[in-house]
Amino acid sequence: MTQDPFVTHRGLLFTVAYEMLGSAADAEDVLQESWLRWADVDRSQVRDPRSYLVRLVTRQALNRLRTVSRRREDYVGEWLPEPLLTGPDVAEDVELAENVSIAMLTVLETLGPTERAVFVLREVFELPYDEIAEVVGKSAAAVRQVARRAREHVAARRPRVRVSRAEQQAVVERFLRALRTGQLQELLAVMAPDVVLVTDGGGVVAAALAPVHGAELVAPILARAHRSVAAFDTVPVWLNGEPAGLMETDGEPSAISLVVEDGRITTIYVVRNPRKLTQLGESTELVR
Numbered sequence: 001m002t003q004d005p006f007v008t009h010r011g012l013l014f015t016v017a018y019e020m021l022g023s024a025a026d027a028e029d030v031l032q033e034s035w036l037r038w039a040d041v042d043r044s045q046v047r048d049p050r051s052y053l054v055r056l057v058t059r060q061a062l063n064r065l066r067t068v069s070r071r072r073e074d075y076v077g078e079w080l081p082e083p084l085l086t087g088p089d090v091a092e093d094v095e096l097a098e099n100v101s102i103a104m105l106t107v108l109e110t111l112g113p114t115e116r117a118v119f120v121l122r123e124v125f126e127l128p129y130d131e132i133a134e135v136v137g138k139s140a141a142a143v144r145q146v147a148r149r150a151r152e153h154v155a156a157r158r159p160r161v162r163v164s165r166a167e168q169q170a171v172v173e174r175f176l177r178a179l180r181t182g183q184l185q186e187l188l189a190v191m192a193p194d195v196v197l198v199t200d201g202g203g204v205v206a207a208a209l210a211p212v213h214g215a216e217l218v219a220p221i222l223a224r225a226h227r228s229v230a231a232f233d234t235v236p237v238w239l240n241g242e243p244a245g246l247m248e249t250d251g252e253p254s255a256i257s258l259v260v261e262d263g264r265i266t267t268i269y270v271v272r273n274p275r276k277l278t279q280l281g282e283s284t285e286l287v288r
Contacts, residue, residue, distance in 0.1 A: 005049035006038050011285040012050070013057045015100070018286070019120045020061035022081035022105045024279045026068060030060045051131060058117055058135050065113045072109075076203030078211065080269055081105035082276040083239045083255040084284040090241035091165050096288050097241030098162070099124045102257035102269050105240075106198075107157045111150055118143055119150040125288055159259050159266070169236075169243040171260045176234040176245045182226030187219040192264040197221065202273035205252060218268065225249060241286065253277050 006013070013034065017027035034057045046052045072079050081102055091097045098104060099120075108116050114136050121127040121135065122143075129140040129147070136143065171190060178186035197218045201207025212218050225247075226232050234247045234256075245256040247270075255277060259267035271277065 006035055006053060009050050009053055011287040013053055014284075015096075015286045015288060016054055016057050016120065016125065017061045018084070019100060019105070019108070019124060020058065020065055020116060021068065022109060023068070023276075024082050024084060024284070025275075026064055027061070030057060030064055033060045051127070054121075054125065054127065055131060055135050058121060062113055062117050062136070065116065069113060076201075077207055077209040078198050078200050079109065079202075080198065080200035080271050080276075081109070081240075082279065083244070083257065083271050084286065085280045085282065086238050086241050086286055087283050088165075088238050090238070090286050093241075093288070096124070096286065100240050100286050101242050102240055102244075102271075103159055103259050103267065104154075106269070107154055110157065111153060114138075115146055115150040115153070118146045119154060122147045123151065123154075159261060163260050163263075165243065167263065168258075168260050171263065171265060172243040172245060172258055173236055175258060175265060176236055176247075176256075179222055179226065179245075179247065180232070180234045182223045184219055184223045187222055188215055190265055191215045191219065191268075192261070192266045195265055195268065197268045197270070199270040200273050200276070202275065204274060205272045207270070207272050222268075246280070253280070255280065 010031070013031055014027055017030040018024060021027055021030070037056060038053065083102060108119070111119060117136055118132055121132045122129070129143045133140045133143045138146070175190050178190060193215050194213065195215050195218050197208065197212040199207035212221065232249050234245050237244055237246050239255060239257055242257065244258065247254040247256055255271040257269040258265050
């Protein structure tokens with residue numbers, strides 16, 4: 001079993017499905033469906049198992065994405081990707097770390113299913129256009145046009161300034177320290193004036209139903225968290241290949257991901273929905 005190409009490339013296949021769906025649970029379901037289909041394939045007809053499996057998983061992920069896209073329209077409040085605990089080694093592949101970040105996955109949610117599949121396969125995993133065309137059922141020329149539009153769409157919405165991991169880590173630790181102690185002025189100092197706070201509670205736990213804009217509104221909300229509960233703590237971790245944080249309020253966990261530009265925080269993503277925090281017990285392998 002360990003020599004089966006599916007097992008060999010499982011980390012890659014999970015990463016493809018997760019990039020497509022933003023959900024570890026859905027990605028695991030896609031891998032299960034793909035494994036069953038792979039079991040019926042005549043392996044003697046497969047020249048490149050890795051490429052074949054990537055296409056197979058992408059097709060299943062595309063089918064799942066079309067289903068969950070309709071389900072997410074009824075989601076209570078803001079929908080954020082499911083955060084994954086990773087090691088700092090993911091950050092060594094800078095492009096992979098950027099593409100699996102919570103910020104990027106949130107941007108990818110604004111693409112249609114086909115655009116997302118084309119973008120992920122081309123920009124992240126560098127598949128040839130003719131192979132992508134086979135997956136999405138379009139001509140190679142049409143796929144090139146979709147890829148161009150998707151790139152432009154993503155470029156207009158992704159963070160414009162790339163910072164070093166050392167700078168990101170320093171800002172994250174400063175933010176978590178201020179959050180842990182409830183220091184309002186320190187929170188204001190570490191955030192950009194036009195910072196945006198996005199929280200995802202899924203209707204299960206308390207969370208803002210819409211993004212909160214501006215440091216003057218965001219900082220007091222965060223500072224109050226320290227004072228309004230009996231037990232409160234924050235710890236630095238690596239989530240989705242980036243320095244991030246975990247927050248615990250009266251035993252309820254939250255995952256915090258930050259976008260840092262020019263030394264200050266421009267976006268704060270807080271995932272509070274407990275159904276999206278089940279993967280934080282152990283590190284997840286993300287590779288390409």
